[in-house]
Amino acid sequence: SYELTQPPSVSVSPGxxxxxxxxxxxxxxxxxxWYQQKPGQAPxxxxxxxxxxxxxxxxxxxGSTSGTTVTLTISGVQAEDTADYYCQSTDxxxxxxxxxxxxxxxxx
Amino acid sequence: xxxxxxxxxGVVQPGxxxxxxxxxxxxxxxxxxxxxxxxxxxxxxxxxxxxxYDGSRKYYxxxxxxxxxxxxxxxxxxxxxxxxxxxxxxxxxxxxARDGAGGYxxxxxxFYGMDVWGQxxxxxxx
Numbered sequence: 001s002y003e004l005t006q007p008p009s010v011s012v013s014p015g016x017x018x019x020x021x022x023x024x025x026x027x028x029x030x031x032x033x034w035y036q037q038k039p040g041q042a043p044x045x046x047x048x049x050x051x052x053x054x055x056x057x058x059x060x061x062x063g064s065t066s067g068t069t070v071t072l073t074i075s076g077v078q079a080e081d082t083a084d085y086y087c088q089s090t091d092x093x094x095x096x097x098x099x100x101x102x103x104x105x106x107x108x
Numbered sequence: 109x110x111x112x113x114x115x116x117x118g119v120v121q122p123g124x125x126x127x128x129x130x131x132x133x134x135x136x137x138x139x140x141x142x143x144x145x146x147x148x149x150x151x152x153x154x155x156x157x158x159x160x161y162d163g164s165r166k167y168y169x170x171x172x173x174x175x176x177x178x179x180x181x182x183x184x185x186x187x188x189x190x191x192x193x194x195x196x197x198x199x200x201x202x203x204x205a206r207d208g209a210g211g212y213x214x215x216x217x218x219f220y221g222m223d224v225w226g227q228x229x230x231x232x233x234x
Contacts, residue, residue, distance in 0.1 A: 033209060033221040035153070042225040043153065048209040054223065086153050090210075094218030095167045097143065102152040 002026060002091050004100035011106040018074040020103045022087030025068055032070040033088045034063060036081075043086065047072060074105075082107045110134035110224050112204050117229030122195055130187040130204030130226055138162070138182035141207035143222055144189045146200035146231075154200075157189065158207065158220060171197075194233045201228040 004024045012018045022032060032050050035043035045054055047063040050070055060075045074081055087100040116128040130142070144156040157168045157178040166178050177190040187204050209221030 030216050031219045031221065035222075037153075042203055042227050043222075044225070045209060045221065045223045048221045048223070049219075054209075084152075088153075088155075088221070090216075090219045092217070096169070097155040097158060097220050099145075099153045099155060 004087055004098055006100040006103045009104045012077050013108050015076055018077050020072045020085050021069050022100050023069045026092055027068050027070055030089045034072045035086045036083045038083045077107050079107050112226035114204050114226045114229035117231045119232045120194055122233055125192045128189040128202055132185045137185040142187045143205045145203045148200045196233050199233045201230050203228045
């Protein structure tokens, strides 16, 4: 079955760079979207179509892709970036949506 | 402003049915596909269902297929999720989300991305 794999946790110090990877066999053939979710809140879209940033999302959020892995990079991490992050994609038939398993970002 | 407001959650006994609704405002509802996504307590996000802009295409997660029906009323800017034969595994916060970042191209075919989410409605099966 189709799966997206994320690390369960990433920890960085303020001002450092956080990288969260999402891997899946079909990722070269489909876009990935990234969401941030803080406790008790709904998710928000932070990266769409692998590398695009929605208006209102800080420039420190960026996305990149290489083969079967897509990476969310947060440069100059701030305490407010502490949250759960999810990657999401679509299966090759365009009939199913899949989320990765969640990465908890901790800013030490 | 763009807004999605879910309703219809609550406590329901196992085996019963429940219908959730999502009221959309601030955008042309009839032009975009819509999703339901759920999140069990302490767990990650799980996609549940999607419906195309005109309701002609509906897709479901394997975990709910056959027990859930997604529908929409474009004249009332409203999305629905009918859930049947509920079990404790359906206990979750249910979000509706707009597919404003999705689309179609000749390389990837259909792709979906959720740019606006509601605040969610809680369903407890107990």
